[in-house]
Amino acid sequence: MKTFENWALHFKTNRPYIHWKENYVLTEKERRAITKAIQVFQKGESSEARSLLAKADNFSKQRNDKSYAEALHHFVKEENRHSEELGKWMDMHQIPRLKSHWEDSIFRILRKPGGLEVSVSVLLTAEIMASSFYHALLYGTRSGVLKQICTNILIDEEQHILFQSQGLAQFYSERSAWKRECIHVLRALLLLGATQLVWFSHRSVFKSGGYSYSRFMQESFQIFAKSMHQIEWMCERKKTRLSVLLTENNRTA
Numbered sequence: 001m002k003t004f005e006n007w008a009l010h011f012k013t014n015r016p017y018i019h020w021k022e023n024y025v026l027t028e029k030e031r032r033a034i035t036k037a038i039q040v041f042q043k044g045e046s047s048e049a050r051s052l053l054a055k056a057d058n059f060s061k062q063r064n065d066k067s068y069a070e071a072l073h074h075f076v077k078e079e080n081r082h083s084e085e086l087g088k089w090m091d092m093h094q095i096p097r098l099k100s101h102w103e104d105s106i107f108r109i110l111r112k113p114g115g116l117e118v119s120v121s122v123l124l125t126a127e128i129m130a131s132s133f134y135h136a137l138l139y140g141t142r143s144g145v146l147k148q149i150c151t152n153i154l155i156d157e158e159q160h161i162l163f164q165s166q167g168l169a170q171f172y173s174e175r176s177a178w179k180r181e182c183i184h185v186l187r188a189l190l191l192l193g194a195t196q197l198v199w200f201s202h203r204s205v206f207k208s209g210g211y212s213y214s215r216f217m218q219e220s221f222q223i224f225a226k227s228m229h230q231i232e233w234m235c236e237r238k239k240t241r242l243s244v245l246l247t248e249n250n251r252t253a
């Protein structure tokens with residue numbers, strides 16, 4: 001398991017290579033299937049996440065440990081790099097960049113109220129669906145450059161899910177078992193709502209990438225379950241380390 005200092009370093013130094021040269025011309029069918037979705041995701045990845053980062057800075061001050069906030073700052077820059085890469089590809093293929101979109105606004109509005117834990121939960125929900133989206137886009141296009149971008153982003157997104165799960169584990173480890181169960185149910189409901197929105201808005205790109213509705217739902221909830229297992233494992237690990245430290249302290253006292 002990485003420390004948050006390691007995560008910051010990972011995000012700071014992660015610069016996957018892309019060979020930008022391409023003569024491929026999108027077919028009309030392909031353009032119709034992917035344009036709207038890629039515009040919305042490109043916009044979503046461009047967020048500066050000001051309210052999330054302000055909450056993270058506050059959290060770090062309270063705990064006198066800036067490592068998590070620093071890692072989140074670098075994580076946001078990595079998401080912005082994804083946006084830049086998608087934007088550059090869209091420019092090459094004359095797909096206009098969006099200034100705003102209601103779907104992106106919904107996720108931003110959901111992230112604002114509540115504390116850092118709520119914001120990270122909403123973010124993790126978006127990351128889970130992003131994984132399926134970039135898989136669909138990877139198989140739904142014949143553009144070599146877009147395939148490279150999607151492959152790189154998919155590798156990054158897998159790490160993002162692990163990073164966000166580790167971030168949430170900090171909060172979960174301070175909750176009682178029943179509170180954790182309640183949060184689990186609320187997060188599952190949030191994912192259920194978000195998957196409906198994403199599927200019905202972008203089903204053309206999912207279908208062109210070989211996804212059916214049931215495959216999309218199954219995959220989203222599998223990633224969710226894996227993330228929950230990671231969170232629980234990290235909480236247990238933290239508790240075990242704490243009890244070992246306490247036992248050692250008692251012995252030396």
Ligand SMILES: [Fe+2]
Pocket residue numbers: 045078079082130153157
């Ligand atoms: Fe991303």
Ligand SMILES: [Fe+2]
Pocket residue numbers: 079127130156157160
């Ligand atoms: Fe991400």
